[in-house]
Amino acid sequence: MTDDAAGAVFGALADPTRRQLLSAIADRPATATELAGALPISRQAVVKHLHALAQAGLLERVRSGRQVRYQVTPAPLSDAVSWMARVGGQWDDRLAALARTFAR
Amino acid sequence: MTDDAAGAVFGALADPTRRQLLSAIADRPATATELAGALPISRQAVVKHLHALAQAGLLERVRSGRQVRYQVTPAPLSDAVSWMARVGGQWDDRLAALARTFAR
DNA sequence: CGGTGGTGCAACCAGTCAGTTGCACTATAG
DNA sequence: CTATAGTGCAACTGACTGGTTGCACCACCG
Numbered sequence: 001m002t003d004d005a006a007g008a009v010f011g012a013l014a015d016p017t018r019r020q021l022l023s024a025i026a027d028r029p030a031t032a033t034e035l036a037g038a039l040p041i042s043r044q045a046v047v048k049h050l051h052a053l054a055q056a057g058l059l060e061r062v063r064s065g066r067q068v069r070y071q072v073t074p075a076p077l078s079d080a081v082s083w084m085a086r087v088g089g090q091w092d093d094r095l096a097a098l099a100r101t102f103a104r
Numbered sequence: 105m106t107d108d109a110a111g112a113v114f115g116a117l118a119d120p121t122r123r124q125l126l127s128a129i130a131d132r133p134a135t136a137t138e139l140a141g142a143l144p145i146s147r148q149a150v151v152k153h154l155h156a157l158a159q160a161g162l163l164e165r166v167r168s169g170r171q172v173r174y175q176v177t178p179a180p181l182s183d184a185v186s187w188m189a190r191v192g193g194q195w196d197d198r199l200a201a202l203a204r205t206f207a208r
Numbered sequence: 209c210g211g212t213g214g215t216g217c218a219a220c221c222a223g224t225c226a227g228t229t230g231c232a233c234t235a236t237a238g
Numbered sequence: 239c240t241a242t243a244g245t246g247c248a249a250c251t252g253a254c255t256g257g258t259t260g261c262a263c264c265a266c267c268g
Contacts, residue, residue, distance in 0.1 A: 007120055014118040015226080016111055019187075026191040033244060045227050047246080066235045066244050074192030074199060081185055081202065083123070087130040088178030094205055095178060098185065101198055119256080137214060149257050151216080170214055170265040209268100216263075225254080233246075238239100 005057070006083035009076050012056035017041070018049045022058060022072065029062075029071040078102055109161070110187035113180045116160035121145070122153045126162060126176065133166075133175040182206055 013019055021035060032050055036043040050070055053059045057076040062069045085099035117123055125139060136154055140147040154174055157163045161180040166173045189203035 003120075003123070007118070007123065010114050010117040010123075013114040013188075014111070017226085019107065019111065019114075023191050026194060031244080041226085042228060043245085044229085044247095048226070068245070072191070072195060074188075074196045077188045077192045077199060078196065081188060081199075084117075084178075084181045084185060087127050087176070088181045090130060090178075091176065092178045092182065095181060095185075097205065098202065101201065121256085135214080145256085146258060147215085148217095148259085152256075172215070212265100212267085214263105214265085217261085219259090221256105221258080223254105223256085226252095228251080229249090231247085234244085236241105236243080238241085 002079040002082060005076055005079040008056040009058065009080040012053050012058060013080075015049070015052075017045075018053055021046065021049055022053055025059065025070055026072050029069050031067050031069050033067075106183040106186060109180055109183040112160040113162065113184040116157050116162060117184075119153065119156075121149075122157055125150065125153055126157055129163065129174055130176050133173050135171050135173050137171075 032046045036046040059070045060073045082102040085095050089096040089099040136150045140150040163174045164177045186206040189199050193200040193203040
């Protein structure tokens with residue numbers, strides 16, 4: 001049952017700011033301060049979002065000196081895809097194909 | 105840019121009760137009253153969840169007489185999968201394969 | 209026609225959450 | 239060593255949301 005992991009991922013991706021952050025980090029790993037500079041919110045707000053993404057297992061913290069750089073660890077996305085394939089595979093051919101790929 | 109549609113789907117699936125409802129309806133279409141009977145919450149709470157799922161385009165309302173039956177319309181799941189494949193495809197081979205399948 | 213089961217609508221409550229501000233701590237630069 | 243840039247931690251606020259209750263409405267059955 002990967003339902004809990006999938007739920008954590010869905011919850012993390014439910015917020016548009018968090019999707020934006022994850023997408024930015026996917027392009028290039030970055031620190032919270034850097035990311036806050038590109039967004040209209042405070043650094044602390046960014047830190048909270050990064051914490052939420054890390055809780056879902058989608059980010060990894062890498063300390064280097066006095067900075068903390070974040071990078072993507074996409075493994076939990078598989079759980080989410082697997083869940084969607086299970087409920088939707090009955091109707092949609094492409095989702096059914098996923099269900100085969102991500103079966104567990 | 106299917107990001108908004110994906111966001112709606114993630115938001116809808118972020119709640120465990122909503123995932124449970126969608127999964128149940130996937131097995132067999134049902135009415136709000138029926139679904140509420142199988143859950144420890146009121147019918148009105150179920151109705152609100154179904155409304156949220158329908159807003160994300162995951163459910164369809166079918167009126168028959170004095171009842172309203174809900175059924176799954178999984179198309180928006182493709183948008184969500186597409187989004188995940190885009191951010192994760194760089195690291196995970198299986199997600200990269202998805203990115204090809206769901207490219208748009 | 210009258211009763212009843214299924215829905216819809218609105219108000220209300222409590223908890224969670226995104227965001228802010230303020231301050232303490234640590235590591236590098238000069 | 240001192241100043242400063244980067245981070246961490248805690249308290250506070252406003253808004254959103256999952257849940258409830260109460261009532262009005264409508265379609266079917268006798």
